[in-house]
Amino acid sequence: DAGVTQSPTHLIKTRGQHVTLRCSPISGHKSVSWYQQVLGQGPQFIFQYYEKEERGRGNFPDRFSARQFPNYSSELNVNALLLGDSALYLCASHRGGGNTGELFFGEGSRLTVL
Amino acid sequence: AQSVTQPDIHITVSEGASLELRCNYSYGATPYLFWYVQSPGQGLQLLLKYFSGDTLVQGIKGFEAEFKRSQSSFNLRKPSVHWSDAAEYFCAVGAPGGYQKVTFGTGTKLQVIP
Numbered sequence: 001d002a003g004v005t006q007s008p009t010h011l012i013k014t015r016g017q018h019v020t021l022r023c024s025p026i027s028g029h030k031s032v033s034w035y036q037q038v039l040g041q042g043p044q045f046i047f048q049y050y051e052k053e054e055r056g057r058g059n060f061p062d063r064f065s066a067r068q069f070p071n072y073s074s075e076l077n078v079n080a081l082l083l084g085d086s087a088l089y090l091c092a093s094h095r096g097g098g099n100t101g102e103l104f105f106g107e108g109s110r111l112t113v114l
Numbered sequence: 115a116q117s118v119t120q121p122d123i124h125i126t127v128s129e130g131a132s133l134e135l136r137c138n139y140s141y142g143a144t145p146y147l148f149w150y151v152q153s154p155g156q157g158l159q160l161l162l163k164y165f166s167g168d169t170l171v172q173g174i175k176g177f178e179a180e181f182k183r184s185q186s187s188f189n190l191r192k193p194s195v196h197w198s199d200a201a202e203y204f205c206a207v208g209a210p211g212g213y214q215k216v217t218f219g220t221g222t223k224l225q226v227i228p
Contacts, residue, residue: 033216042204042206042218042220044218045215045216045217048215056215058215090157090158092158102160103160106157107156107157108157
């Protein structure tokens, strides 16, 4: 079975632009979470979606938004990019909606904002 | 609010030596506890998890961790380190019954020397 896939793997944007990152969960998994990992730090929780509904949101500004599609894939959108948004964005999938098991992470999308 | 502290930013051990990575958490009750490993350019892989029961947890790749409630600790151990264990290790905490907000520590980078 394919793991969690994310695209693009690398991208470069300039300040003020917007970006869309995509994630396909493992087949059969209905939950997707997004994390931001700044260089030298641990991942920070941004969003969780389960069955196309937002289930949780971390301490991120409204410039960050996400959605989940009927096939359970997900998009993370970031508007008005700042230099500080440069990070590795990780998507994780999970079979259910609760916090009872392993999160399966993709390899991430590395965003550089110039 | 839940939090995780990994006091060691960088650890160097000789191949074949034993390893212990420290993790302390802050949470009002008994949390869910995890150790993840991240190799360069890779996503996060779960090594082991603690939900309840036996406080000594066995994981993959020969790792184990012990939950000590009195010390709010969940240290990771391995009796004999292999060169392939060189990676960054993250301790993480989750709220039982909650959504999938997992709070990660800042990580410990493990270097293995021959």
